Amino acid sequence: MSTVVVDELGARLKTYEGRAAAVAGSGKDPVNEPMIRHWCEAMGDTSPAYAGPDAVAPPTMLQAWTMGGLSGHTGRTGAYDELFDLLDAAGCTSVVATDCEQEYLRPLRPGDEVTFDAVIESVSDRKTTKLGTGYFVTTRMDVRVGPDLVGTHRFRILKYAPARRKEEGKGEGKGTRARRPRPVVNRDNAGFWEGVERRQLLIQRCTDCGTLRHPWLPGCNACGGLDWDTVEASGEGTVHSYVVMHHPPFPAFDPPYAVGLIELAEGVRIVSNVVGVPFDKVRIGLPVRLEFRRYDEPQGPGDEDGPLVLPVFRVQEGRVQEGREGGVG
Known part of the structure; x- marks a missing residue:
């Protein structure tokens, strides 16, 4: 029945x-x-x-x-x-x-x-x-x-x-930490994430006009060309703008934290976390340097998701006073 x-x-x-x-x-x-x-x-x-x-x-x-x-x-x-x-x-x-x-x-x-x-x-x-x-x-x-x-x-x-978080006991009875959301990888951005796995920050470059672009796109927004190659970012940049996230809370993150729009030395911009200083010390114009972090180490046999590698930007030591205030949300 x-x-x-x-x-x-x-x-x-x-x-x-x-x-x-x-x-x-x-x-x-x-x-x-x-x-x-x-x-x-x-x-x-x-x-x-x-x-x-x-x-x-x-x-x-x-x-x-x-x-x-x-x-x-x-x-x-x-x-x-x-x-x-x-x-x-x-x-x-x-x-x-x-x-x-x-x-x-x-x-x-x-x-x-x-x-x-x-x-x-x-x-x-x-x-x-x-x-x-x-x-x-x-x-x-x-x-x-x-x-x-x-x-x-x-x-x-x-x-x-x-969905309710799974709280399976591990080791001394502690629950597992929520996983960070995984990026949506498709045919247009797969090369970027493959580079991140190799600890490289790759920028698309139009082979017709030489324009750099980020985020990755199937065509050039300057000339419309469809052919491209990549250049590796030097890792140097500055905070172009930023927000401080307080709400809504998300299990994988610990607010408040700073999310920056980083202008790379090559002239393109990327959104990522700003680390190395307290959230309330982030300022527009701060020099930052690329680093890669691993998140979500495997919790044991049967763990479905492997570790996640993400690019973040660390404020260079001793340079906190160089920025200017603004952009806090």
Whole structure:
């Protein structure tokens, strides 16, 4: 005799598919040159297409023109909040963004005023992941200028109930420490992580124009070239910006700790931990030096995850006073 498990929560969540999350929302600002400049500086994108009298906005800024900030949008409906309330009440109190997809139909230019509609496109069946059990929720936003559809943005999150940590006795009865999240390795970044395993920090270099880039991408954002090789970073850098993480707590980490945007001597930037000084001594402009650390040593037979090697940046001894304050979150 078979047993049919009915997911009553999932059935209720499915009723939200197709419901509007925002109707006739308006961007708070027209497409404008200062935001384009700030975006390009943050991304290190020097393409001439994004400057000058004929400038267009970088396509990946599509969502930026629709963001409501802390005050939100007048076009927002209550459907998304109702959906989240149902999930929270069922214990799915944690959320993680999993991926987004964008489709671009025409470039946005300074002066364009965007409007948008958003819909809850789909809610998955109940899924169990390493993080916990919950539901994937996908929202689709259609972005327009006047009557013309200029782009579509799909954003997917996992709303889940956190999995309980396994507390298996080891040695003198102590529980095992939570593992650090493993990086998502794919065909575009596999070479980077292979280099890290060898204690090398590799930077992609376009073989057409010589532009260095990080993080790793399938194509050059300066000339569009698809061919590349790598150069090894010297390991010297400075703290370009940073935040101090206090919340939310995560079992594998001990807040507060500093996360820095490190500008390497080669001119590209990488996000990593800043070590060697207390979190409240980290400053913009501090000289740092690359080192590699091993985390999560095997706990014994049957341990599924091997050790994890990560690049971190140590503040050079005696150089703490060289930076300037700012960037603390």
